[in-house]
Amino acid sequence: MKQIRYLHGAWLLLLAAVLLLGLAITPAGATNKSTRNVLQAQNTTPINATIYIATSTLAPMFQSHIDQQVPVAVNTAIANMVSRLPRQDQGWAQQMATTLIQPSASLVSFVPQQGGIAATILLSLYPGDPKAISANLLFSFSVADSSTVQVTAIPMSGSPSLASGPVSTFHIPVGQLNSVATTPTCGDAALALNLQVPISLGSANSSIQAQQAAMISSSNASLLTALTTQHSSNSTNTSNVGGRFIVHPQSLAPSSVSSYIEIPASSLAAVGSSVGSLPISSSFTAKNIQVSVQGSNLDVTSDIYWGGLNIGTADTLVAPTAANGNLAIRVLSTTLHVLFFNVPYNTYNQQIQQTLNSKLGHAFAGKFYVTQAAIGANSHVPCAANSSLILTGITNIGG
Amino acid sequence: MIQLALDGGALTSLFVSQLGLQQGAITDISVVPTLNDGVVLSLNLHIDSNGIHRLMPIELDGVLGIDKYQNIQLHILHLKRDGLDAGPAAAANMESALNQMLMNSLMPALRGQLKGVKLISVHTSTSIGCGAGTEMFVLLIQAPPIQGIAAQPTPTAFCFKGPIDLNKLLPH
Numbered sequence: 276m277k278q279i280r281y282l283h284g285a286w287l288l289l290l291a292a293v294l295l296l297g298l299a300i301t302p303a304g305a306t307n308k309s310t311r312n313v314l315q316a317q318n319t320t321p322i323n324a325t326i327y328i329a330t331s332t333l334a335p336m337f338q339s340h341i342d343q344q345v346p347v348a349v350n351t352a353i354a355n356m357v358s359r360l361p362r363q364d365q366g367w368a369q370q371m372a373t374t375l376i377q378p379s380a381s382l383v384s385f386v387p388q389q390g391g392i393a394a395t396i397l398l399s400l401y402p403g404d405p406k407a408i409s410a411n412l413l414f415s416f417s418v419a420d421s422s423t424v425q426v427t428a429i430p431m432s433g434s435p436s437l438a439s440g441p442v443s444t445f446h447i448p449v450g451q452l453n454s455v456a457t458t459p460t461c462g463d464a465a466l467a468l469n470l471q472v473p474i475s476l477g478s479a480n481s482s483i484q485a486q487q488a489a490m491i492s493s494s495n496a497s498l499l500t501a502l503t504t505q506h507s508s509n510s511t512n513t514s515n516v517g518g519r520f521i522v523h524p525q526s527l528a529p530s531s532v533s534s535y536i537e538i539p540a541s542s543l544a545a546v547g548s549s550v551g552s553l554p555i556s557s558s559f560t561a562k563n564i565q566v567s568v569q570g571s572n573l574d575v576t577s578d579i580y581w582g583g584l585n586i587g588t589a590d591t592l593v594a595p596t597a598a599n600g601n602l603a604i605r606v607l608s609t610t611l612h613v614l615f616f617n618v619p620y621n622t623y624n625q626q627i628q629q630t631l632n633s634k635l636g637h638a639f640a641g642k643f644y645v646t647q648a649a650i651g652a653n654s655h656v657p658c659a660a661n662s663s664l665i666l667t668g669i670t671n672i673g674g
Numbered sequence: 675m676i677q678l679a680l681d682g683g684a685l686t687s688l689f690v691s692q693l694g695l696q697q698g699a700i701t702d703i704s705v706v707p708t709l710n711d712g713v714v715l716s717l718n719l720h721i722d723s724n725g726i727h728r729l730m731p732i733e734l735d736g737v738l739g740i741d742k743y744q745n746i747q748l749h750i751l752h753l754k755r756d757g758l759d760a761g762p763a764a765a766a767n768m769e770s771a772l773n774q775m776l777m778n779s780l781m782p783a784l785r786g787q788l789k790g791v792k793l794i795s796v797h798t799s800t801s802i803g804c805g806a807g808t809e810m811f812v813l814l815i816q817a818p819p820i821q822g823i824a825a826q827p828t829p830t831a832f833c834f835k836g837p838i839d840l841n842k843l844l845p846h
Binding site: 352363364366370373376398400401403404406408430434435437 | 719723728730753755758768771772779
């Protein structure tokens with residue numbers, strides 16, 4: 276009986292040794308070939324995301340819109356008044372009115388609150404107007420269509436009704452819009468846009484890289500034209516998984532707006548399960564990939580198959596990071612669990628890292644240019660969960 | 675030669691009739707002749723729209739003159755909104771607008787009443803006999819002989835005080 280137990284133990288050790296040897300002698304070319312085969316299948320995972328737009332991002336967008344709209348509105352009012360005069364008097368009356376009145380309006384406060392953003396607008400009828408008119412409005416937000424947010428102005432009680440009713444829209448170029456709400460208790464964030472966003476896993480291509488570059492160079496222009504009256508019918512196919520995107524301005528570059536993207540642990544798990552199988556070598560494949568948050572890192576576990584046989588599990592600890600504008604990971608350690616043995620095995624860390632990064636490399640391509648990635652809330656996004664992945668990046672909200 | 679002398683009240687009524695005041699947008703208009711051919715035009719502009727109720731006092735300080743086509747012209751020195759000088763550019767724009775108004779509205783109406791009359795000059799004066807020392811806006815005109823009125827070696831002055839009817843500037 277004792278001999279049988281020894282034989283059983285020896286067999287396990289032998290099997291473990293064979294497995295490790297098999298991993299060690301795998302030709303690199305074979306690994307790359309099988310990796311490419313898997314990655315050729317583009318895999319899109321929809322996640323339910325929320326974009327939080329910072330107050331300091333929204334306010335300039337509104338100011339820009341006001342700058343455009345106030346002269347138009349006043350000129351229209353003057354034209355209406357002048358049109359009632361005899362034709363021979365319209366010219367001088369128009370010139371007189373436009374000489375006397377050169378209006379401008381500035382946002383003096385812009386405060387998110389439940390149900391909207393309370394704004395105080397100071398309307399000057401001419402430069403240096405000592406009697407500028409103060410108006411208080413509540414801007415509410417609603418979904419106009421799958422990619423458009425409707426902005427509606429509600430004059431506050433006792434305040435001049437500078438604007439009332441639908442005043443503008445802004446376009447969300449990412450995903451499909453589900454809902455919109457203000458976030459008065461979420462730090463810098465003013466507005467929450469709940470979206471379904473498709474995350475693509477697979478190999479990057481040149482068009483996506485060009486899209487990334489274009490996004491960086493055009494982000495400021497997009498913000499300046501953010502509040503438009505055009506509606507877009509763009510939409511994408513997605514399904515529900517939790518996720519949050521926090522937009523916040525940073526001084527990264529004059530033409531860019533930094534964003535904070537929050538991807539909750541549940542979304543990470545969903546993205547992980549959508550990866551499918553990952554080739555580790557020509558003989559071994561990782562399947563049933565699970566992603567979970569472990570402290571400030573991500574824990575990637577998978578079943579290891581040798582041919583069609585499940586021979587154990589792999590546990591890889593990775594740290595989120597950013598590389599060339601993409602979400603990336605850095606493998607910290609890998610442990611193999613074969614039968615009852617936990618074997619540290621870091622030989623293929625680089626290979627695993629490359630494989631995972633090639634999948635993640637364009638997960639947000641064309642949507643966000645990732646500059647930083649970390650687990651947990653930070654001072655800019657205090658409402659983010661500590662188990663969430665926070666990406667800092669650049670986006671084109673409003674464009 | 676005839677001097678048509680108008681005091682502030684008369685001059686104001688001429689402008690009021692020509693400005694076509696719309697729905698109370700302009701009130702309290704006043705045109706006052708001042709020293710050295712000067713004139714001060716003041717009014718209140720009412721802005722009532724979208725819950726905004728704003729009264730903007732406007733004041734124009736200018737000098738009266740006449741162009742080569744015998745049109746009364748104003749050279750605006752200062753435009754004030756709410757008592758604040760709007761600067762030379764705004765004054766120039768207002769001058770252009772006002773002179774358009776004078777040419778398109780006031781002058782045709784005046785010429786309609788002063789047919790065959792040549793406008794010689796405009797100025798302000800306190801020495802018009804019938805003005806009793808009041809600063810008057812004086813139109814010096816050369817009129818054809820009027821039946822019943824003998825030609826005079828010196829200009830004959832007619833004074834108009836208070837609101838006037840443009841149609842009754844000269845005896846018919």
